[in-house]
Amino acid sequence: MAAVNSTMLELGTEAPGFSLTDTVSGKEVSKDQFRGKKALLVMFICNHCPYVKHIKEALVDYADDYQPKGVGIVAISSNDVENYPDDSPDKMKEDAERFGYPFPYLFDETQEVAKAYRAACTPDFYLFDGDLQLAYRGQFDNSRPKNNKPVTGRDLREATDKMLAGESVSEEQVPSIGCNIKWKKGNEPDYYSV
Numbered sequence: 001m002a003a004v005n006s007t008m009l010e011l012g013t014e015a016p017g018f019s020l021t022d023t024v025s026g027k028e029v030s031k032d033q034f035r036g037k038k039a040l041l042v043m044f045i046c047n048h049c050p051y052v053k054h055i056k057e058a059l060v061d062y063a064d065d066y067q068p069k070g071v072g073i074v075a076i077s078s079n080d081v082e083n084y085p086d087d088s089p090d091k092m093k094e095d096a097e098r099f100g101y102p103f104p105y106l107f108d109e110t111q112e113v114a115k116a117y118r119a120a121c122t123p124d125f126y127l128f129d130g131d132l133q134l135a136y137r138g139q140f141d142n143s144r145p146k147n148n149k150p151v152t153g154r155d156l157r158e159a160t161d162k163m164l165a166g167e168s169v170s171e172e173q174v175p176s177i178g179c180n181i182k183w184k185k186g187n188e189p190d191y192y193s194v
Contacts, residue, residue: 007120013134015132034072076106078114121176136173
């Protein structure tokens with residue numbers, strides 16, 4: 001498993017569109033459903049990545065704290081399920097139910113949504129403001145598997161708090177790091193370099 005950094009999509013970028021199936025409810029979920037929210041967090045995660053496993057409970061805590069404040073949240077898995085069957089939609093549903101994800105967990109079978117966001121790793125976070133303009137992309141916090149730092153979600157929480165308070169989010173942002181998205185053979189994006 002190669003550890004890679006997020007690509008740091010340009011701040012101010014409009015949230016790319018998506019319409020994907022929620023593996024738990026079976027319903028289609030699209031970006032347009034989040035219009036009118038105070039913010040939208042799009043995160044690329046998966047089931048098997050140790051970097052994601054390390055923060056799964058804290059992701060639920062974040063969602064429990066911020067969804068009631070008007071933050072829309074979606075998680076997307078874009079991994080190649082043929083070569084990584086632990087990330088299949090059935091397993092995604094099991095994982096979402098086991099951890100009690102209070103947000104949709106969407107399957108990006110074509111990997112086109114990941115490419116639109118220039119997503120590179122799991123986890124990869126994109127926080128958009130109420131106008132769906134990118135305000136934060138970076139790490140959840142500075143905790144990593146085996147570095148003995150507590151999982152707090154500090155970086156993402158600070159950015160969210162500032163946005164909800166109507167303040168500008170600092171442009172000094174630390175890239176996320178995690179396992180590379182598992183691209184289907186021949187479907188790797190131009191920014192993929194592992």
